[in-house]
Amino acid sequence: MxxxxxxxxxxxxxxxxxxxxxxxxxxxxxxxxxxxxxxxxxxxxxxxxxxxxxxxxxxxxxxxxxxxxxxxxxxxxxxxxxxxxxxxxxxxxxxxxxxxxxxxxxxxxxxxxxxxxxxxxxxxxxxxxxxxxxxxxxxxxxxxxxxxxxxxxxxxxxxxxxNAPDLFVTAVHPQVEVKTSDSRQILKKSITLKSAVEQWGNIAGLVAGIQKNDFPLIGRSLNDVIIEPIRSILIPKFDEVKLKSLDLGALGGGISGSGPSIFMLAEKRDIAEKIAHLMKSVYDEIGIESYTYVSKINxxxxxxxxxx
Amino acid sequence: MxxxxxxxxxxxxxxxxxxxxxxxxxxxxxxxxxxxxxxxxxxxxxxxxxxxxxxxxxxxxxxxxxxxxxxxxxxxxxxxxxxxxxxxxxxxxxxxxxxxxxxxxxxxxxxxxxxxxxxxxxxxxxxxxxxxxxxxxxxxxxxxxxxxxxxxxxxxxxxxxxNAPDLFVTAVHPQVEVKTSDSRQILKKSITLKSAVEQWGNIAGLVAGIQKNDFPLIGRSLNDVIIEPIRSILIPKFDEVKLKSLDLGALGGGISGSGPSIFMLAEKRDIAEKIAHLMKSVYDEIGIESYTYVSKINxxxxxxxxxx
Missing domain, CATH: 3.30.230.10 (Ribosomal Protein S5; domain 2)
Incomplete structure (x- = not known):
């Protein structure tokens, strides 16, 4: 060959x-x-x-x-x-x-x-x-x-x-620059034990949900009390995109990698498509060009x- | 009734x-x-x-x-x-x-x-x-x-x-007092993000191992870089019991609750029994009475x- x-x-x-x-x-x-x-x-x-x-x-x-x-x-x-x-x-x-x-x-x-x-x-x-x-x-x-x-x-x-749960993923890439080095540097070097325990409860729940194909469990485990509150500051309209996606029926989601893309999981294609539309309109409104993608977990x- | x-x-x-x-x-x-x-x-x-x-x-x-x-x-x-x-x-x-x-x-x-x-x-x-x-x-x-x-x-x-993996559990209860309040108080209120990430990698591995019945994965995930290094100080001979149990073939283990009991997981009953014997002899040697228990995960x- x-x-x-x-x-x-x-x-x-x-x-x-x-x-x-x-x-x-x-x-x-x-x-x-x-x-x-x-x-x-x-x-x-x-x-x-x-x-x-x-x-x-x-x-x-x-x-x-x-x-x-x-x-x-x-x-x-x-x-x-x-x-x-x-x-x-x-x-x-x-x-x-x-x-x-x-x-x-x-x-x-x-x-x-x-x-x-x-x-x-x-x-x-x-x-x-x-x-x-x-x-x-x-x-x-x-x-x-x-x-x-x-x-x-x-x-x-x-x-x-x-596992690869049978879920749809919507991703939006707003055309803003977030340097990986910046998004790493703004993280705190130390965190409280209390927040760490909450985080590992969510991780354990997420892994269990993935392995059990328990979509509601995946949804309520997609919570990040440590990284997202800090990194999301670098992504314009992050909170609005997240909250409105959840309102439309997203199971959950957050920053993709170190951003600026945001992803959301959903059980149905029509919800995933609606989320893509919402994401685009949020960025259109403030004059930031964006690309959206809808596909299943691969x-x-x-x-x-x-x-x- | x-x-x-x-x-x-x-x-x-x-x-x-x-x-x-x-x-x-x-x-x-x-x-x-x-x-x-x-x-x-x-x-x-x-x-x-x-x-x-x-x-x-x-x-x-x-x-x-x-x-x-x-x-x-x-x-x-x-x-x-x-x-x-x-x-x-x-x-x-x-x-x-x-x-x-x-x-x-x-x-x-x-x-x-x-x-x-x-x-x-x-x-x-x-x-x-x-x-x-x-x-x-x-x-x-x-x-x-x-x-x-x-x-x-x-x-x-x-x-x-x-899941309830098909594993044996050996527990030893050395007759020393560890107050839950003490074992909680000696923990640090804040930890490094680096150690937290290592810990949640282990938790994710442990939950995945439990759900997949992957015993080697369970074994190599039973690592605690945050709590055990501190709490184990309150339990006499903890390190010796742990190391010798691993030598005998334990998958892994550690402090049960906040101690002083220690538990170990093993795939076979004869290994679990050997671990019980070892645990008892370690405490006998230093004149601490102990009780051991061998049973499966219930x-x-x-x-x-x-x-x-």
Whole structure:
């Protein structure tokens, strides 16, 4: 095999109370990636609609991942990646994770599945390191495994795939910039034990709800008393979007990753669509352009579209 | 029906990383309780082997629960409770919860199941309030529901019954006194966000492991970076008991409730028995008397032995 075409999905990290441990794959938006095995040892990155992303391999998220794999396996062959990004960089919807996970996943197929899932995640994390300075797997893990994943540890890699409840996800990406570094810096370094206990009650409830497919339990567990009250300050109209979404029947939701995107879960497509409409109108009103996406939780993650 | 005889099990609260939210019913030790409906409005408590517990209803854990039920339902009838305690007060094995839960559960049967499970828990919590000053349900919930329970909230009561994994529990009760108030006071009021994130990764892993019956995952999630390092100081030989139990094949374990009892989980009875033997010998060596108990996780909680 010389070439593989992939559909690489967006992901929602944190999942409200699951700060730094939970992530979820969705269907929309997604990137298209084509990875080719080359007879020469070059790494070539070609972006279509690059959003200003660098194409030099060592400065490109997919590029460093492919370099690391090539290096580690002492390959004499190279890779070319053609990337059509639809997940916008800086959206909080796992754009860098998609490029990194897609590169590692695609290379592995071309190398006849030489890598385990955990090894794919290991290499993809070099892409996250380039993008944000942190080798985290919150978005990479659900991109690779699909559904909802728990990142119990990255050193060693310990990923627990959870269920993919049959729920709709509405995401809105308002066109404002929230730097991951800013949204991390404003967090308090210490918290009260009381709020931590409340938070881990919610996390335990969320994981139980996911595993039991208990949607009301998922809804009443999607509460974050620690991160959201602080980070949401950086996202215009966050409270209004959240409250109005709940009024429309959303089970719950919150900040996607470190923002500025916001996601909401709902049991029915028509509610999810109404939420998307509401989100757009809230941002239209204050003159902020926004993109909305409605899709189901994606149970399988990256999809192979074509192999040749 | 005039009389009901119950077997009311011990319970392990906290479950290491699940501080203040998780609890688990076991089979051994257990209390025997006989609750009778009286034609007169008296509340009578009779203890066999009372361990010095007061028998005056308003000062007795079972007594206040029966009083509250009588009051709330405006009953003209009364109750008599005959209690043979085997779960030692102050053991950290849910002794007060057993008396409280048994009283509420038994009264409800005599009143033809007039109360819901959550109402039984509501009334039983008055017993915990008398015993410790806190209306918590960490021990009452697993006593009533069986298995492992998540107390997501007590106001309103929101209890999530989890699975009862097919595991053995070894508990040791060393004869030292640890006051619940002391073990609560030495906790720090604030913790680092970093340690909280680690803790909730463990809690999420533990709940996922319980629901998936993934025993290795349960084992590697039974880690507490916040409470145990502080509270264990109050329990002689805690570290030695824990490390040697793990060496013998325990999946994991820690302080039961606020101590001084320690519990360990194991997949096989022979390992659980070896752990009991080890625990006893550690305390024998330093001249501290101890009691050990080996039983499975109790999937059903309080058991009706006789109705008449």
């Amino acid at each position: 010389k070439k593989v075409k992939l559909r690489v999905p967006a992901t929602v990290a944190n999942l409200v109370c699951g700060f730094d441990i939970l992530g979820m794959a969705i269907h929309e938006p997604y990137d298209e990636m084509e990875i080719k095995l080359l007879d020469t040892p070059e790494i070539i990155i070609r972006h279509i609609d690059s959003f200003g992303l660098p194409q030099e391999p060592s400065k490109n998220v997919a590029g460093v991942v492919l370099q690391k794999i090539q290096e580690h396996l002492k390959l004499t062959k190279g890779f070319e990646a053609v990337i059509r990004k639809h997940i916008k960089p800086g959206s909080g919807l796992g754009s860098s994770a998609a490029s990194a996970a897609g590169a590692a996943f695609g290379a592995n197929i071309l190398l006849k599945n030489i890598l385990s899932k955990d090894e794919i995640i290991h290499f993809a994390m070099f892409g996250e390191e380039l993008a944000s300075g942190v080798r985290h797997a919150d978005n990479i893990a659900p991109c690779i495994y699909g559904g909802i994943t728990l990142v119990k540890s990255t050193q060693p890699i310990d990923i627990i795939p959870l 149970p399988t993650g990256i999809k192979i579209i074509e192999e040749a | 005039k009389k009901v005889k119950l077997r009311v099990p011990a319970t392990v609260a906290n479950l290491v990383c699940g501080f203040d939210i998780l609890g688990m019913a076991i089979h051994e030790p257990y209390d025997e309780m006989e609750i009778k409906l009286l034609d007169t409005p008296e509340i009578i408590i009779r203890h066999i082997d009372s361990f010095g517990l007061p028998q005056e209803p308003s000062k007795n854990v079972a007594g206040v629960v029966l009083q509250k039920i009588q009051e709330h339902l405006k009953l003209t009838k009364g109750f008599e409770a005959v209690i043979r305690k085997h779960i030692k007060p102050g053991s950290g094995l849910g002794s007060s919860a057993a008396s409280a839960a048994g009283a509420a559960f038994g009264a409800n049967i005599l009143l033809k199941n007039i109360l819901s499970k959550d109402e039984i828990i509501h009334f039983a919590m008055f017993g915990e309030e008398l015993a410790s000053g806190v209306r918590h349900a960490d021990n009452i919930a697993p006593c009533i529901y069986g298995g492992i329970t998540l107390v997501k909230s007590t106001q309103p009561i929101d209890i999530i019954p989890l 999937p059903t909680g309080i058991k009706i032995i006789e109705e008449a």
